[in-house]
Amino acid sequence: MEIHSLRPLPESLIPDDQTIGQFVFDSKHPARPKTKEGVPWFIDDATGRSFGEQEIRGRTTTLASALRYKYGIGEDDVVLLYSRNHTDFPIAIWAVHQLGGIISGANPDFSTNELLYQVQATKATLMIVHPDSISVAEAAAQQYGLSSDRILVFNTVNSPGTHKVSVEDMVQLGRTHAPAFEERRLKPGEGKTKLAFLSFSSGTTGRPKAVAIPHYAPIVNVLQIAVHNRVNEDYCPWEDRRYRPGDVAIQGTPNYIFNIYGLVVNLHFVLFSRMSIVVVPKFNFVGMLKSIVRHKISHLYLVPPMVILLCKHPAVKNYRLHEYIRMVMCGAAPLSHELNQQLFELLPDAHIGQAYGMTETCTATTMWSIDKKRGISGSSGKLVPGTVVKIVKQDGTLAGYNEPGELIIWSASNALCYLNNAEATKETFVDGWVRTGDEVKIDQDGEVWVLDRLKEIMKVKGFQVAPAELEGCILEHKDVLDTCVVGAPDDYSGEVPLAFVVLRADAAKKAAQDPKEADVIRTSIIKHVANNKIAYKHLAGGVEFVDVIPTSPSGKLLRRVLRDRAKELKQQQEVKAKL
Known part of the structure; x- marks a missing residue:
C-alpha cells in the first residue's frame, strides 16, 4: 500500500517561478513568520560580526555583477565552491543563481583526485575556494585544464596571504566598476526544471554522482519542514514552540553548507524561519560548547558522532547547555536508545528527535512529530507534508504496516536525475519516485523505523x-x-x-x-x-x-x-x- 503524510502541502502554495535565493529574500509565504527587528541572518563565530538581510542582499547583487563582468558567468555555468563554512558561502550561491548559473559544493577536505573528479563531472567554469585549500584546488584545476586565474578565494582572518583574487575584491569591483545586470527571472513552472545545484551522492551503489536539483526542490523541502513544525502557527505557548523568530542555530561540521543537510535544513530553512545562523568554519567540539554560550545558540543540527560527544565528553559538565539549547535534531543515521536517553537527561526541556532524508530527496522526508518534544527512540519520525511512500518487499509486493521492505519515496522535493548517468538514474529515479536502498518499516502511528541498508553505501x-x-x-x-x-x-x-x-x-x-x-x-x-x-x-x-x-x-x-x-x-x- 501507499502511505501518505498526515498533512498535505498544496502545490498552489509552492512558488515555481523563483530561485531559492529569491524565495529566501522575498518570500511572504503564509508559513513564514514576520521579520523580527534586529535579528541578523549570519553571525561570524570567530569575530562576532553580524550580517543583516540588507547587507547580504546588497553583497549578493554586487558579487553577481562582478562575476558577470570579469568571468562572464551566465546561464547554466557551473561554479564549484570548495570551502569550509564561510559567511560569504551562501552569498556566492545566490549570486551565481542571479546569473542563471548552477552551484556544485565540494567537500573542503577532498584530496586532489577527489576534487578533480567533481570538477570533471560538473564541467565547472569557476572555483571559489578557502585559502587553506588553494594548493589542492590549483592542482585539480591544472589537471582539468581550468586556468589558474579562474580560482577565487574567500577572505579569512588567519589564513596565509594569497595572490588570488578574493570574494571581497569581487564585491568591491561590483560596487565600483561592474555594470548592472538583469537578474535571472524564472517563468511560471520553470523552477521545476531549472537546475540550482549539482550535489554529489553515492546513490545506492558506485562512485559519487551529481544529483541534479532544481530550484523548486529545496523550496518545497523548506516549506515541508516549516509546515510540519508549524513554524508560523500559534499552536502552543511561546516558550514551548520549537521554532521562533530570533532563535539562533549553529552551522558547523558535519553540516558544511556544501552538503544537502547543511544546505537545505541548516541554511535555507533556518533563514526562512527568521532565525540567525552562527557560521563556524571548522568543527571543534570544545569550541562549539564555547560558541553555544557566547552566542546563546538554541538550535543544534547534529549527526550521531556529535551526539556521542555531547553525551560523553568530559568538557560538557563545564557548560550549562540546558540554559541555551532548545532543540536538537539528529540526522544521517539512527541513534541508539542509550544515546537518546543520555541526551534527554542532559537537556531535559529541549525538543529532541530524529529526521531522515537523502540528497536525492532534497532532503528531509521524515521528522519527529511536533505534537511532542521528544521523538521516539529509534524512530526517524513521521512523513513531512506532501510526501508519499511505499515499502516494497523482496518479492516485489507492497508491505503493510510493520512489514520490512525497501523505502521508495515520492515528493515534490525529489531531484530530477543523476547528471549524465542514465544507468544510475534508471536504478534510483523511477517515474518520479526515488528508491532509497534503505530497509524500513512503518507502524500504524506513522512512525518510520530505519532497519538496515539494502544498498552498499x-x-x-x-x-x-x-x-x-x-x-x-x-x-x-x-x-x-x-x-x-x-x-x-x-x-x-x-x-x-x-x-x-x-x-x-x-x-x-x-x-x-x-x-x-x-x-x-x-x-x-x-x-x-x-x-x-x-x-x-x-x-x-x-x-x-x-x-x-x-x-x-x-x-x-x-x-x-x-x-x-x-x-x-x-x-x-x-x-x-x-x-
Whole structure:
C-alpha cells in the first residue's frame, strides 16, 4: 500500500517561478513568520560580526555583477565552491543563481583526485575556494585544464596571504566598476526544471554522482519542514514552540553548507524561519560548547558522532547547555536508545528527535512529530507534508504496516536525475519516485523505523562512503589481488570502512610465513588509501586478509556475508577488551 503524510502541502502554495535565493529574500509565504527587528541572518563565530538581510542582499547583487563582468558567468555555468563554512558561502550561491548559473559544493577536505573528479563531472567554469585549500584546488584545476586565474578565494582572518583574487575584491569591483545586470527571472513552472545545484551522492551503489536539483526542490523541502513544525502557527505557548523568530542555530561540521543537510535544513530553512545562523568554519567540539554560550545558540543540527560527544565528553559538565539549547535534531543515521536517553537527561526541556532524508530527496522526508518534544527512540519520525511512500518487499509486493521492505519515496522535493548517468538514474529515479536502498518499516502511528541498508553505501560520521570507490583504490596497490570493503560497526562513527583483502601469491606467501611481514603489508594498504582519499574514507576498520572474496553464481560480491563477518570481529574485540 501507499502511505501518505498526515498533512498535505498544496502545490498552489509552492512558488515555481523563483530561485531559492529569491524565495529566501522575498518570500511572504503564509508559513513564514514576520521579520523580527534586529535579528541578523549570519553571525561570524570567530569575530562576532553580524550580517543583516540588507547587507547580504546588497553583497549578493554586487558579487553577481562582478562575476558577470570579469568571468562572464551566465546561464547554466557551473561554479564549484570548495570551502569550509564561510559567511560569504551562501552569498556566492545566490549570486551565481542571479546569473542563471548552477552551484556544485565540494567537500573542503577532498584530496586532489577527489576534487578533480567533481570538477570533471560538473564541467565547472569557476572555483571559489578557502585559502587553506588553494594548493589542492590549483592542482585539480591544472589537471582539468581550468586556468589558474579562474580560482577565487574567500577572505579569512588567519589564513596565509594569497595572490588570488578574493570574494571581497569581487564585491568591491561590483560596487565600483561592474555594470548592472538583469537578474535571472524564472517563468511560471520553470523552477521545476531549472537546475540550482549539482550535489554529489553515492546513490545506492558506485562512485559519487551529481544529483541534479532544481530550484523548486529545496523550496518545497523548506516549506515541508516549516509546515510540519508549524513554524508560523500559534499552536502552543511561546516558550514551548520549537521554532521562533530570533532563535539562533549553529552551522558547523558535519553540516558544511556544501552538503544537502547543511544546505537545505541548516541554511535555507533556518533563514526562512527568521532565525540567525552562527557560521563556524571548522568543527571543534570544545569550541562549539564555547560558541553555544557566547552566542546563546538554541538550535543544534547534529549527526550521531556529535551526539556521542555531547553525551560523553568530559568538557560538557563545564557548560550549562540546558540554559541555551532548545532543540536538537539528529540526522544521517539512527541513534541508539542509550544515546537518546543520555541526551534527554542532559537537556531535559529541549525538543529532541530524529529526521531522515537523502540528497536525492532534497532532503528531509521524515521528522519527529511536533505534537511532542521528544521523538521516539529509534524512530526517524513521521512523513513531512506532501510526501508519499511505499515499502516494497523482496518479492516485489507492497508491505503493510510493520512489514520490512525497501523505502521508495515520492515528493515534490525529489531531484530530477543523476547528471549524465542514465544507468544510475534508471536504478534510483523511477517515474518520479526515488528508491532509497534503505530497509524500513512503518507502524500504524506513522512512525518510520530505519532497519538496515539494502544498498552498499556506508555512513561514516554521517558522510556517505561508496565501497566500490575504496575497492578501486585498494586494487591499485601492488600486493592486492581482490578486495571487498564493508562498514564495520563503530560506537563513535556509526560505521568505519573495513577492507577484506585477497593478496597476490607472492605477498600472501610472505604474510603467511611472517606475521611482521603481514603487518607491513596491511599498514601499506591502509597508508595507500589514506594518501588518496579524504579522512572519513580511510580504513579505520582495518584490513583483514582472506583467501577468497565470496561471490554469487553470477559473480556479484556477497557483501552482506562480509558485513556479518565484520560484526563478528567487532564482538570478538569487545570480548577481548573485557578479559
